[in-house]
Amino acid sequence: MTSLLELAGVERRRGEGEGAFTLEVGELSLRAGDCLAVTGPSGSGKSTLLDLLGLVLCPDRAEVFRFLDRDVAALWRSGGDGGLAALRSRHLGYVLQTGGLLPFLDLRENVELSRRLLGLGPDSLTGELLARLGLTHLKAKKPRALSVGERQRAAIARAFAHRPALVLADEPTAALDPSLALEVCRLMRELAAEFGIALVIVSHDWALVRRLRLPELRVVPQAGTSGCRSRLEGVSDA
Numbered sequence: 366m367t368s369l370l371e372l373a374g375v376e377r378r379r380g381e382g383e384g385a386f387t388l389e390v391g392e393l394s395l396r397a398g399d400c401l402a403v404t405g406p407s408g409s410g411k412s413t414l415l416d417l418l419g420l421v422l423c424p425d426r427a428e429v430f431r432f433l434d435r436d437v438a439a440l441w442r443s444g445g446d447g448g449l450a451a452l453r454s455r456h457l458g459y460v461l462q463t464g465g466l467l468p469f470l471d472l473r474e475n476v477e478l479s480r481r482l483l484g485l486g487p488d489s490l491t492g493e494l495l496a497r498l499g500l501t502h503l504k505a506k507k508p509r510a511l512s513v514g515e516r517q518r519a520a521i522a523r524a525f526a527h528r529p530a531l532v533l534a535d536e537p538t539a540a541l542d543p544s545l546a547l548e549v550c551r552l553m554r555e556l557a558a559e560f561g562i563a564l565v566i567v568s569h570d571w572a573l574v575r576r577l578r579l580p581e582l583r584v585v586p587q588a589g590t591s592g593c594r595s596r597l598e599g600v601s602d603a
């Protein structure tokens with residue numbers, strides 16, 4: 366199967382001068398339905414990686430950066446937006462640390478929001494997601510009337526509802542207790558595999574990632590380099 370997302374020789378610097386930080390991605394490849402965890406200590410560059418994958422941060426160097434057969438590096442080089450916004454809104458889904466639901470929409474409307482903004486018609490997937498995430502009986506409730514865990518599950522349904530190619534989850538379980546965190550991550554992994562959606566979960570919770578037995582990449586600060594530098598490395602001791 367061909368790659369959905371492929372990066373090689375990608376670098377991005379943040380800041381200037383002595384305090385500048387650089388993230389280096391030697392190689393990263395994802396196919397439809399793949400699920401991957403990215404771990405690393407605070408400040409190592411996990412959000413920088415997600416911003417690159419989310420097409421919101423322009424790489425300084427990219428030998429290869431392809432997403433859905435589009436040359437992302439060339440799109441960035443072409444200046445302006447170059448179609449990146451359309452790629453982002455149609456083919457990416459996001460799960461944030463805390464739900465990020467709109468307070469004036471009910472749960473179902475929140476879940477359907479990406480589809481509506483994209484002008485997509487109804488999809489049986491919405492009802493299926495609500496059922497799978499145990500939210501059907503709550504669909505008419507506003508976010509303020511939901512528990513933290515229910516809001517987070519609604520945010521997951523929203524990220525998947527427009528059938529994106531890739532879902533990026535940034536510490537999606539930070540606000541949940543450990544048993545719920547495990548359940549929520551398992552659900553995301555199941556949904557991703559079932560619907561052929563690639564999933565990248567960023568987490569500082571190494572124990573959780575191990576329990577899920579997810580393939581893991583780690584953002585590793587490099588000792589002895591000038592300035593701060595991190596590299597994305599595979600973890601082979603799982």
Ligand SMILES: Nc1ncnc2c1ncn2[C@@H]1O[C@H](COP(=O)(O)OP(=O)(O)OP(=O)(O)O)[C@@H](O)[C@H]1O
Nearest residue numbers: 379380386405406407408409410411412413414593
């Ligand atoms: N806009 C910016 N300008 C300058 N430096 C930045 C900027 N954003 C991030 N950095 C620096 O880049 C490095 C990596 O930050 P990043 O947020 O990617 O790390 P992280 O692993 O996600 O951290 P955390 O787990 O604490 O959220 C840090 O040293 C940070 O200070």
